[in-house]
Amino acid sequence: MNLPRQQIQMCLFGDTDAVKSVSVMEGDSVTLQADTELQTKDLIMWNFGTNRSLLAKNNRETNYISINDDVPDGRFRDRLKVDHQTGSLTITNTRITDSGLYEETISSETHTKHRFSVTVYARLAIPVIISELPPNSSSGSSVSKCVLLCSVLNVSDATLSWYKGTSVMSSISVCDLNRSLSLHLECLDDSYSCVLNNPISNQTTHLNNTELCQPCSDCAFCCDASEVVARLVLSVLVGAATVFVLVYDIITSRRGEKEARSGTRRS
Known part of the structure; x- marks a missing residue:
């Protein structure tokens, strides 16, 4: 580019x-x-x-x-x-x-x-790209789609842009000193580039959507952290309930057998 x-x-x-x-x-x-x-x-x-x-x-x-x-x-x-x-x-x-x-x-x-x-x-930093869970999306969705966030810290008089090939998808600029920039993009089925540039230089981070954008059912990091914790807690509760039911059945069964033996002796 x-x-x-x-x-x-x-x-x-x-x-x-x-x-x-x-x-x-x-x-x-x-x-x-x-x-x-x-x-x-x-x-x-x-x-x-x-x-x-x-x-x-x-x-x-x-x-x-x-x-x-x-x-x-x-x-x-x-x-x-x-x-x-x-x-x-x-x-x-x-x-x-x-x-x-x-x-x-x-x-x-x-x-x-x-x-x-x-x-x-000032010399430009290299943009960093991470993935985020799309708003109002289901963690079990099989659609290969997520939201990408490109960000850079402490820049001056520069522009941050998302590119699809050579086409600009979106951009944001800053003229102040030592500001942070971030820009979202919904990732679908193409390769993208995040570019930070000023009038005389640029820094580019290239991304193939398969690196960060996977179906949430197959990719844990596409899901929100709180949702992952909730799933873990639910699994623990289900496991505890299962153990409780098994123990209760064993105790009830043994109690019934004991009462049956006592009745036979009295007769």
Whole structure:
């Protein structure tokens, strides 16, 4: 199943400045570079965030590069690199907190700006699939049908989907940080896949319905746990009642034989 590995788009910032959106997986490196021919005397400055904290300065005329990786709060320490020739800024071992707006200012005979909106996505967990008893179903049903539950914990800005082949059966999305997602599907007679994806990656769990979806008469785990306990209790009660009846019959029979012997002696 081919899902998008990267999402890059253009949008407008303010009235005139274009912003290039770049997505990167947490832990990977990302390089920000404008498609601009640099001049020998260019002075390049990189700023970050709404406060425009100065991250780096590259003076091509004096071959001097200054990196301020302790700003704004030390989050970039030892993770910034500047290329003197291209003017690019590279962030290594990216973190979620690196997401934000980066601005490159090139000053010489002209004054130009390039802006990059960077989004760092967390690595995705693998979805887990379990089976559940369908609502209002009978434990003795011979219909090969059950309800599948696909779930994943602590995800951000991602979508959880059920696929039948390449067709989406249902999906649910979350934009918040560290949320849990779960999605039900009634399983019948096909193979399914549960997919968790964000704009640049995905995790897929494949399922053949014979692995979890069996007739409840043949498959104990399709039945609700409370129903299984009830069956066990009922079996114990039936067994106890049977023993009681047998003991009662034995006692009654022996009592009758004793009374018969006593009557014979008196006669």
